[in-house]
Amino acid sequence: MSTVAWITARGLFGRRRVLLLLPLPALLIGLALLCEAYDVNPADWGEPVLVGLGLAVVLPVVSLIVGTGVLGSEVDDGTIVHILTKPLPRRDIILAKLGVAIVVSAVTAAVPLFVAGTLADSARLGAALAIAAAIGACAYSAFFLMLSLLTRRPVLLGLVYILIWEGLLSRFISGTRVLSIQQYVITIADKITPTALYEDEVSLTVAVVMSVIFVLGCTLAAVDRLRSFSMAGETS
Template sequence: MPINTTIAWMTARGLFGRRRFLLLLPLPLMLIALAVFARVTGINTGDWAQPVVNGLGFAVLLPVIALIVGTGVLGSEIDDGTIVHILTKPLSRAEIVWAKFLVASGVTALTAAIPLYVVGVLIESVRFGLGLAAAAAIGAVVYSAIFLLLSLLSRRPVLVGLLYVLIWEGLLGNLVSGTRVLSVEQYTLSYADRIAPSEFLDANVSLPVAISMSIIITVLCLIYAVFRLRSFTAASETS
């Protein structure tokens, strides 16, 4: 489906023009700063690489950035009422969702992939950095679909999203093995480990499962987001 450049531009301008965008900066800077500090001070790579990449990069930075951006591309317009103006235009709901999804995915991918690439280079090699960056970009696509849908389902998408990241992805994903098949964090680790195998990656989901589940989750979330937006009227409120 071709992207509606007008909707995409409006979305990007609204996203970068809000204070919310400033929330995207601390985590990437913190990730790079930790890696640089550890490298400069000569700390053994094995002592900090996995906690920084897995514990902070893929478990915190990527989903939180995706949450901020993914809930912002539609959620902010719902909150201030400007969504009504967009819905009155002769545009298909699928066209609106697709444009906003692409913007959310692109911004999240860049914001998360760049610091992870830098960290990967500092830890091991350029290939490892590229593996982390590529995995983050793929994860950004899946997370963006989830959180975009969430902004249409809840009046407090950021709060619900944080609970999802902390409880499902963080707590249950690490303690209950059966939940890992539904963990986007585990998918990203599988992608990174396949592109640039490393002892510092702890992937618990096979690559075929990661690929198939990523596609299924993304497609289902986007389809439901279109359905939800179609039922959205000027007087409606998200539940």
């Protein structure tokens, strides 16, 4: 399992795709520093930067890039066959790759959110955002990893979820917020350190329970799908 995780991490950081992880976190920190330098009231820039950019764009997009990259490329080029020939439980393969995706996504998103939250209010708010982002990274990574096994267009479907479901529908249709990872993250962050910079739209119970359901459900679905690859002897 550790060997699979090491190979996954080396492959992920060895591709040019990893360079896509840098601009958005840098933009988030840069905007926060710029607002701080010009003494802009945090009440004016806190929500659009922390939520509009940090939680609505940086966290999900980074998780999408990493979550679909740890296994999706192997499915596309057929090298997944070599992994499936190894005497490893399919569960261990998924857990190893999911672990790498979660760690990379969480660190990449949590660090800039901590910096931006600290500049906007305090280190406590920064820590709350970082913790919530790490929890969100678990749910997003499991979801996007599952998509990479269920479809050949995981990035496209992931963007539809981020932009249409979370970005559009959840703003106007309250019922869709129950299936919005972004809303779980906002609620968890707000419960850890309450702030007037943004408002939560779902209860803490919903946020925690649905986050667990996303992680467990998507992970189990990914394991089951990988088993079907092995049984069918194909990657389509």
